[in-house]
Amino acid sequence: MSTTTSNTCFTSLKKSVPILAVIDVILTIIYIVILVLAVLNYSRDRHENFRDNDRDEEVAIWTSIVVIIINLLGVFLSLQLFLVADSKPSFCRDWLIIKSVFCGLEVLLLMVNATLGKYGTGHLVINIVVLLFRVVMGYFVHCLIREFKAQERPLGFHASLENGIVYDNPAMQPDTPVVNVVTWDNSDQQAEQNQSQHQGQGTQQDYL
Numbered sequence: 001m002s003t004t005t006s007n008t009c010f011t012s013l014k015k016s017v018p019i020l021a022v023i024d025v026i027l028t029i030i031y032i033v034i035l036v037l038a039v040l041n042y043s044r045d046r047h048e049n050f051r052d053n054d055r056d057e058e059v060a061i062w063t064s065i066v067v068i069i070i071n072l073l074g075v076f077l078s079l080q081l082f083l084v085a086d087s088k089p090s091f092c093r094d095w096l097i098i099k100s101v102f103c104g105l106e107v108l109l110l111m112v113n114a115t116l117g118k119y120g121t122g123h124l125v126i127n128i129v130v131l132l133f134r135v136v137m138g139y140f141v142h143c144l145i146r147e148f149k150a151q152e153r154p155l156g157f158h159a160s161l162e163n164g165i166v167y168d169n170p171a172m173q174p175d176t177p178v179v180n181v182v183t184w185d186n187s188d189q190q191a192e193q194n195q196s197q198h199q200g201q202g203t204q205q206d207y208l
Contacts, residue, residue: 010147014086017144020137021082028071028078031130035071038123039064056116063109070102081141089148096141103134 042061081095110127113119119127 009143010151013140013144013147017085017092017137017140018082020140021078021085024078024134024137025075025082027130027133028075031126032068032071032075034123034126035064035068039068060113060116063113067106067109070105074099074102085141085144089145092141092145092148096138096145099134099138103131103138106131 039061042057042064046057077095077098080091084091106127110119110124110131114124
């Protein structure tokens with residue numbers, strides 16, 4: 001990939017990831033509202049139908065509460081990503097790891113509630129759409145992290161050349177040949193030349 005293409009891709013990702021972070025915040029807030037309404041609905045049904053000992057309802061309520069907490073933390077992370085996505089690759093990496101764990105937990109809890117039959121078709125569709133969006137967003141963040149590394153590599157390479165670092169691995173040798181300029185003191189060579197001249201003059205005088 002040429003340098004121009006790489007820079008264009010890097011610039012595009014730095015603009016796209018904050019936009020995706022804003023969309024993620026909006027979707028997550030909507031998702032949280034739906035989950036809160038679902039929890040209130042489960043609780044109301046339990047009390048109205050005198051099903052306080054219904055284990056399935058209890059599991060559905062608690063799993064939904066856990067998902068709400070996870071998504072609240074996700075909102076905070078996405079807001080931070082929006083602020084620093086173009087300047088802090090370390091946070092992008094942390095965001096990707098944490099969100100991957102959150103998505104794994106959400107998939108697990110989604111499977112539990114789907115098995116219990118507590119999620120309707122509409123609820124399942126919303127869950128799947130949100131999770132698919134986060135997978136796509138995670139891919140963009142992953143690409144941004146790779147571009148950060150690609151941009152840092154030439155800087156480190158040029159710094160190594162400036163510091164005179166020699167690579168032991170031939171694969172790491174620079175494409176442009178590095179010319180080592182060797183300097184030495186000419187005083188010894190000049191002294192030898194002067195001595196030779198004096199010896200030559202002495203020989204000529206002896207001959208005369």
